[in-house]
Amino acid sequence: MELNSDQLRALCAVIDQGGFEAAAASLHVTPSAISQRIKALEKQVGAVLLRRGRPATVTEPGAVLLRLARQVAALETDAVQRLGLDEAAGRPRVQLVVNADSLATWVLPALAALPDISFEFTLEDQDYSADSLRNGTAMGAVTSSPGAVQGCSVEPLGTMRYQPVASPAFIRRWLPEGWNAASAATAPMVVFNRKDSLQQRFLRDCFGPGVTPPHHFVPASWDFLQATRLGFGWAVLPDLQAGPLLADGSLVLLDAGRTVDVPLFWQQWRVELPALSRVAEALAGAAGRELC
Structure with a gap:
């Protein structure tokens, strides 16, 4: 056919x-x-x-x-660029799906070193980002899925570590007796969206299933951080974001020593595209420096 x-x-x-x-x-x-x-x-x-x-x-x-259509288009652009046939068509475009926390912390600085590539980012929870490779809407994905999507390769990036935090004012108002099952059931939490399971995962680790506090949905990484800092609720934040605010006292730990670790992987098409290879190399380097 x-x-x-x-x-x-x-x-x-x-x-x-x-x-x-x-x-x-x-x-x-x-x-x-x-x-x-x-x-x-x-x-x-x-x-x-x-x-x-x-x-x-x-x-x-x-x-x-x-x-298939996206792969053919990417290969055509690469061929045009290599042959110098059309400068206007020669700038490669790479479609990536990335979780919001990675995009807001280590991914953008890593890819800023590739100014000759046009990027199209799609935000998706790391537990679901591999779906974009399956449906053809992305060429590469930062994902928590270690199993390679058909037609893709997979490489480990490292672990993104999260810590449970809240503002001092929030602690005084909602947790005067400390962090325990009773206070956790009533203290509001901040959740990114309905796919975000990190806060519930932390609660299960602490107290088992069944603790369901009220919550706010804040679906943007910077705004999520601000909502936590302003005392809307407690949340688990990546070390890369929480570290400076813990250091200056804007946030405090709910449970010192307890973390939520999310292993991340890089998946990409098994297609020989120099632009995609450069993206993979840049992300692997940054992940080696910034992730656990």
Whole structure:
């Protein structure tokens, strides 16, 4: 079976742009042309490839073709760059999925040394980030999953260490008798989003299952840190963020010596792309310096 490159580009464009009209504009064709290309591709492979919502998303068969389409596009860009055929098309773009804490601490400084690469970051909890490799929306991922996604390689990065902290004012108000099961059940906590299980993991380690305090959702790494510092609730924060605030007294430890450790791994496509190899090298170097 020979797949049509224009149809694969149309599939990519619909996902990247979120719908048929925006995809048509990005490829300088009509929405009808995009629709025809997608229908032809679906007919050829015998499967529905897109869920036609707002935004459009891929089905499981669509994810297979989306990843192929992205790999072909990346290889084309690399070939153009190597041959010097088109300077405008020669700047590689690397799509990465990264957990918010890593992006806010060690990932961005590591990749700042690669100014000739364009990056597209997607934030996702480390327990779920490998899904973006499976569905074709990312070329590489910082993930907690040690099992390689099909078609990808995996390398250990190190361990991101978290500590349970709160502001002094929060301690005085909510934990006057100290950190125990009774106080933990009523003291509010800060949670990143509904996928964030780190606070509950810490509670289980301390007191077993069943402790469910009230909580605030704060889905941005810097704002999450600020909410904790301002006393909205207690939280587990990465050492890279908590360290300076513990040193100056803005935060204090809830339970000295108890940590939550999250092993991190780098997964990427098994495709020979110099830009992706440089990203992997930069991240591995930074992880070796910053992670446990």
